[in-house]
Amino acid sequence: MTVSDILDPQVDLDTLPARERILSTAYRLFYRDGIRATGIDRVIAEARITKVTFYRHFASKDALIVAFLELRHDRWMQWFRDALDRHATSGRRGRLPVVSAVEEWMSADSFRGCAFINSVNELGDELPQVHDIAARHKADMVATIKDTLPPGPHRARTAQALGIAVDGAAVHAQYSRGAAAAVKALATIATALLAETE
Template identity: 70%
Template sequence: MTVGAILDPPVDVPSLPARDRILATAYRLFYRDGIRATGVDRVIAEAGVTKVTFYRHFTGKNALIVAFLELRHERWMDWFRDALRRHSTTARKRSPVVTAVEEWLGSPSFRGCAFINSVNELGAELPEIHEIAQRHKEAMVEAIREALPVGPHRSQTARALGVAVDGAVVHAQYTRDVAAAVEALGTIAARVTADRRR
């Protein structure tokens, strides 16, 4: 499946149960427009629910933010693990991590990392965001580690590549130059991997 089909699947919002309508709407708006820019009233209006219904399912905006990030984590990790598997079987010489990230950065819906964005927007006000972001990044690094050849420096290499991936994501987000971000990530991945083999 494509990155868009997994991360941003088409959803028939009106046909969903109320909680799912609210979450699907928030998921789209929070990632596309930003959390601060998206108020609860807008989510309620676009989800087609009442305030009473909203507060029956979520205690407030913070609870909705946490639910959004948990869903984003599940979807992103499903896509990333699948992409690493797919790209590990190709004949390309570069790392499957680089090819997977290129797939994501080049997708039409790419707006940066939801977790980095959320920490920057609200980390000081909602400490849970830091915990969710850290858990997400640890899962990303573990997926990278599992995709690397077994060796004594496997975990260190995975952590270095995880930091490099975050750098490429931020670079692509602010420059809108996916090719440059991917090229830099590829250079870092090649050098880190070569260093760890010594």
């Protein structure tokens, strides 16, 4: 799975069953344009299905939002684990794989920030499941980062700090419209955190 597969997947809608067609369309539009800015009528039109078909598969826009976030979590985590493994074996010497993986993610043309942070900002007060899914996503991300760190008594704390640094880097890259400064700062934080554990 490539970073494009999670940020801007290209699919042939005509080959998909109705539910996947709806979800694939929402997946692309919700991330690219925002959840609030994307109405159900637009999803229906771009998925090329009827309103009756939409409501046969999703009881409401909220149900579609939850399905989008669950799918995004699964795809992002699969890509992240693969990217960490790839960068661990072929990455730059002296650089944590998490820094290289995050750089790959944030440098993509279709990067629009973290879908989970964006969703909490847009809907966290209205749809409690958004908070729950985002919290689970971040916990899984931190656990995956922890698995890449050397053993030691501060491994969990270092992973948590790196997870927060990744989130900060993603927000910085989003508002500055560039990954370079965010990646450089993340690398500095990662190096400092590892030095503390040695």
